[in-house]
Amino acid sequence: MIETAADKITEWAQGFVLDGALTTALILGWLAVFTLAVTLVGIFIHGQTGRNPDDKPVRRVKSESSAIPFIVPSLALAPLAIFSAWAAARINLIFPVFEFSGLSDIAIASIAPALLLFIGSGLLGRIITLSRSEWSFWSEKPFVRVDRAFGKNIRSRLAPMVASRILLQSTSDCLPMVFSELIIIESIFNAPGLGFWSWEYAKTRDVESAAKSIAVLFFIYGLINLTIYFANKNLGKKLTGYV
Amino acid sequence: MDSAISQIDLGEAYLAPSATHWLGTDYLGRDLLARIAAAIIEASLPVMATVTIGFVIAGIFFLAWLPRRFPLPLITGTAVIRSLPAGLLAFGVLLLAGGQQRFEFVLLVIGMTATAGALDHLVNCWERDRHLGYWDAHNAMGGSARRRALQLGMQQGWRQSILQLFGLTIQTSLAIEATLGYLGLGIQEPRASLGNIIAAHYDRALKGYPIPALSAVAALLIISMLPRLLTAQPIGRRKPAWLPRPASTNQK
Numbered sequence: 001m002i003e004t005a006a007d008k009i010t011e012w013a014q015g016f017v018l019d020g021a022l023t024t025a026l027i028l029g030w031l032a033v034f035t036l037a038v039t040l041v042g043i044f045i046h047g048q049t050g051r052n053p054d055d056k057p058v059r060r061v062k063s064e065s066s067a068i069p070f071i072v073p074s075l076a077l078a079p080l081a082i083f084s085a086w087a088a089a090r091i092n093l094i095f096p097v098f099e100f101s102g103l104s105d106i107a108i109a110s111i112a113p114a115l116l117l118f119i120g121s122g123l124l125g126r127i128i129t130l131s132r133s134e135w136s137f138w139s140e141k142p143f144v145r146v147d148r149a150f151g152k153n154i155r156s157r158l159a160p161m162v163a164s165r166i167l168l169q170s171t172s173d174c175l176p177m178v179f180s181e182l183i184i185i186e187s188i189f190n191a192p193g194l195g196f197w198s199w200e201y202a203k204t205r206d207v208e209s210a211a212k213s214i215a216v217l218f219f220i221y222g223l224i225n226l227t228i229y230f231a232n233k234n235l236g237k238k239l240t241g242y243v
Numbered sequence: 244m245d246s247a248i249s250q251i252d253l254g255e256a257y258l259a260p261s262a263t264h265w266l267g268t269d270y271l272g273r274d275l276l277a278r279i280a281a282a283i284i285e286a287s288l289p290v291m292a293t294v295t296i297g298f299v300i301a302g303i304f305f306l307a308w309l310p311r312r313f314p315l316p317l318i319t320g321t322a323v324i325r326s327l328p329a330g331l332l333a334f335g336v337l338l339l340a341g342g343q344q345r346f347e348f349v350l351l352v353i354g355m356t357a358t359a360g361a362l363d364h365l366v367n368c369w370e371r372d373r374h375l376g377y378w379d380a381h382n383a384m385g386g387s388a389r390r391r392a393l394q395l396g397m398q399q400g401w402r403q404s405i406l407q408l409f410g411l412t413i414q415t416s417l418a419i420e421a422t423l424g425y426l427g428l429g430i431q432e433p434r435a436s437l438g439n440i441i442a443a444h445y446d447r448a449l450k451g452y453p454i455p456a457l458s459a460v461a462a463l464l465i466i467s468m469l470p471r472l473l474t475a476q477p478i479g480r481r482k483p484a485w486l487p488r489p490a491s492t493n494q495k
Contacts, residue, residue: 070471071411073418075425075441076464083453094449177415180330184422188445198334199426207338214335221328 017194017216024182024193024220026107030114031178035123039166042131047155069122069174074181077120078188081112095191113189120185121177126170134162134169164235172228179221194220257452266458270443275455279462282435286346287466290420293350294413297357298405302397305365310388313366321366324359330419332356337428349429353416364408365392368401410474417467437463 085091093112096105118124138144138158147154183195190196194213201210255272258264266275324332333352340348369392372378381391397405423429424438432439440459448456 069411071414071418073414073421073463073467075418075421075438076460076467079441079445079448079456079460083448083457086449176326176328179328180415180419181422183330183334184425187426198338202334202338203427207341210338211335214331214338217331218335221331225326 017197017212020192020194020197020213021216021220023106023110023186023191024195024217026110027114027117027182027186027191027193028178028220030110031118031123034115034118035127035167035171038118038124038127039131039163039170042127042166043135043159043163046131046135047159069177070125071122071177072120074116074120074185075188077116078113078185081116082188085112093189095189109189110191113185113191117178117181117185121174121181123170123174123178126173127166130166130170131162134165138162161239164231165239168228168232168235172225172232175221175224175228179217182217257447257455260454267454269440269455270447275440275458278435278440279437279459282437282440282459283462283466285434286420286424286430286436286438287417289346289350290353290416291413291470293354294357294409294416297354298361298409298412301358301361301365305362305369306389306392309369309392313369318363318366321359321363324356325363327356329353329356329415330422333419333423334426334428337423344428344431346430346434349420349423353419357412357416360408360412361405364405365397365401368396368404372396372400406474410471413470414467417463417470421463421467437466 082093085093093109095109101109135158138161139154144154144158147157182193183199185191186193186196187199194217198210198213198217201207201213250273252272255268256270258268258272260267264274264276266279269275269278329352333349333356336352337345337348372395373388373391378391378395381395382388420429421436421438421441424436425442426438427442430436430439432443437459441456441463444452444455444459
């Protein structure tokens with residue numbers, strides 16, 4: 001019975017779903033790399049330049065006004081990037097043909113869509129805002145002041161805490177926009193991911209296959225959301241111990 | 244205007260910008276500026292109107308429901324709809340409902356997500372603020388919950404965040420409409436949408452004639468960023484200058 005179910009799933013996922021999932025996973029993977037990299041850079045910069053709150057009050061960022069990410073429609077951003085890259089440096093950002101390309105070609109080609117998705121969905125802006133507000137929020141905590149008074153390195157103490165909070169918060173704020181824009185990004189870059197395939201099937205009015213691709217996308221979205229939820233819950237428990 | 248934007252003249256296709264055609268002509272010889280204007284009127288303005296109506300409906304429903312407690316299914320439902328990727332949701336709903344070519348379906352999905360988002364935001368604000376000291380004092384003096392929500396909430400404390408959410412919702416809705424138009428859903432040729440203008444000229448742009456596609460891209464950027472910029476909170480100021488100052492309240 002288990003074999004039959006496994007066979008059915010394999011049969012269902014054969015072909016475009018597996019290939020599509022691979023491309024989509026590569027784009028989302030690069031997106032995760034950019035998110036992590038910018039978060040670490042933000043923390044490093046604020047760790048270097050952040051003022052001591054005992055010297056001068058740190059300007060607090062109002063959480064309500066900064067909670068809304070600043071998005072740029074990918075339909076505008078992506079063509080601009082493609083035309084500019086070609087006009088300025090003759091760099092072709094369009095995906096190579098899937099069947100005639102190796103995994104490394106596809107992986108490299110996924111960088112540009114992921115970068116535009118990173119900017120367009122508001123993740124970049126959100127991380128920049130959050131890194132400032134989170135760093136100033138935590139550096140004012142009494143335990144940090146005590147550490148500072150004893151001459152301890154607060155940067156190494158605060159960095160993991162602030163990084164995990166920024167990553168979780170920014171991802172949960174911008175994830176809906178990331179998945180909203182995935183179809184258009186894949187379509188413009190000709191990247192054969194799940195969004196691209198759902199569009200292709202929508203064009204040929206093959207509703208069943210298109211719905212299959214969208215269902216897989218929603219499944220991935222749900223999975224990431226669940227991960228964020230449990231990580232948030234776990235982190236929340238740990239952070240309540242810090243005063 | 245209709246005749247100007249839908250008049251096909253293949254002999255005039257892809258004309259460069261001139262005094263007659265400020266942005267040139269498209270692949271069917273139609274004036275591009277008129278097409279973009281038509282796209283804003285036919286597609287973008289209805290989207291903005293739908294979002295506005297969605298917010299008004301959410302506000303009226305919210306005030307009408309008070310002072311009763313909001314039922315859990317409503318709170319959960321609006322929160323779930325708000326947290327879903329709206330573009331993907333609209334795409335899926337259009338496909339499954341078989342309304343790929345109907346703009347009304349796009350507006351319906353946009354209106355539904357806008358209403359759910361606004362209602363979720365209002366309920367969250369209410370749950371957060373309803374036990375504030377001066378709100379309790381207002382209650383003790385016999386003030387009604389609706390009056391508190393309207394005067395102390397919507398007109399004062401929540402106003403900026405509602406405005407920002409409104410700006411963001413319009414921006415994302417315009418992006419979704421244009422995206423669906425690009426993907427061939429919603430508004431169809433010969434009616435104009437910024438998305439289908441970009442789609443029609445994208446291949447040509449890749450071959451070295453980017454003016455039509457870039458003009459539509461620029462229009463999309465301007466029209467989608469404008470509501471957001473108008474409702475943004477300027478740095479160092481409490482609210483946009485064009486908003487009237489709220490009546491002073493002793494919030495402490």
